[in-house]
Amino acid sequence: MALRRGFKAEAKRLALDVREEMGIGVFAPLDPYALADLYGIEVHDLSHPSLPRDAVRHFTGPAAASFSGALVSVGRGAVIIENHVHETNRRRSTIAHEMAHVLLEHDFGVLLTDGEQCRSSSSDLELEAAELSGELLLPCDAARTAAFRGWTDTSVARYFRISRSMARWRLNTTAARRIARCTKAKWREPVPANVC
Template sequence: MREVAQEERAALGLRTRAPFDPYALAEEHGIDVYTLGSLVEFGIGAEVLNHFTAVDSSAWSAALVPLGTARVIIENESHAVARRRSNIAHELGHHLLEHPFDNVIFGEEHKRQFNEEQEKQATFMAGELLIPLAAAERMAFDGWDNARVAAAYGVSEQFAQMQMKGQRVRAQRAAQKYGFPIHRS
C-alpha cells in the first residue's frame, strides 16, 4: 500500500515530503468530487441536506460512489477543510486499492455497515498520501509538534498525531541509543 501511495504522489510530481492535494489526485483519476449541497440540483432534499450538514454533521463524511464504470466522491462540506482533505484521501484509498462495492450495505437502523479491513486499509492509504512515512520520520527527528505537522500538511492535529506517533517513538529510541538530541523546531 505504501508503494501505491508513493507512485500516486510521484505521478502528481510530488517530492517525498511535499504536501499532497487529494482533489488533484481525484482529478488525475477522473473522479469528480461533489459536495452534498451541490446535489440539490440533482434532487437531494433540503431535509436530507440539513440533517447531514447541520443536525448531525458527524453522521456522514464522504463516500466513493460507483456510477456505471465511473466513480464520484460525495463529501460533507460542513466539515473543516482539514477533515475534508483526509475524507477525500480515505475515499481515494478505497479506489486505489480497488475495494469492491459489494460489501457496502445499510443495516436496519439505516447506518452504513463497513468492512473493517477495507476501512483500515483506506485509512492507512490516506495517511501515506497525506503524510508519507519519509516525511513523518524526518519531522519526528526534527521534533515537530502536531500543530506544525498539521499546518504543513493541511491535516488536523489528530491526524498528524496518528501519522507521527510511531515515528516519534522510533526517533526517541534512536536518540537514546545513540545519544543525540531530538531537534525541537
C-alpha cells in the first residue's frame, strides 16, 4: 500500500493551514484536544456512562491494547471515543489520527484505532490519516530542524509530546536525519582555493 501521488505535499499544506488556524508555529507542539474542540468534535473516554459496562471492562482490561479510539458518527457530526487507560502520548496520537479523518473529510461509519494502526473499510484512508496526523504532530520542517540540532528520538518525543516510535517514524519518513547528515557532510568538505 502506498499513498496516492502528491498526498504528502497535500498533508503538509493542510497541517500548516491547521497550525496557522490554531495560532501555533511549525516548531510548536500541537494539542490534538484543542484541535478537536476547534472543530466542534467532542472527545469522550471509555468511562462515559452511556457505554456498555462489559465492553468498557473488556477494553480497559484484558483487551486494552486492542482499542485506542474511534471516530463515531452522531447525526450530522461526530465524536471521538478514546481509551483513557492508555498513556498520554498514545492518546494524543489517537486524537490526532481521528481528527485527520475529520480534516480530510473521510466518509466513515466507525473507524477503530488500534495502537498506532487502524481498521476500517479502506486502508487508503488509514494511510492518509496516519500521514496527516504525523504531519500535524511533528511537521516535516520541524523534524528537519530537530535533526539538524542533533535531537534524539527521545528528545523529539518529549518536546512534541509524542511517543518515541512516532518521533522515529517521522524523522525517518521525512528523511530529516539523512538530509541533516548529508548537508553537514557537505559543510565539512574543504572548499578549493580557486572557487572564491
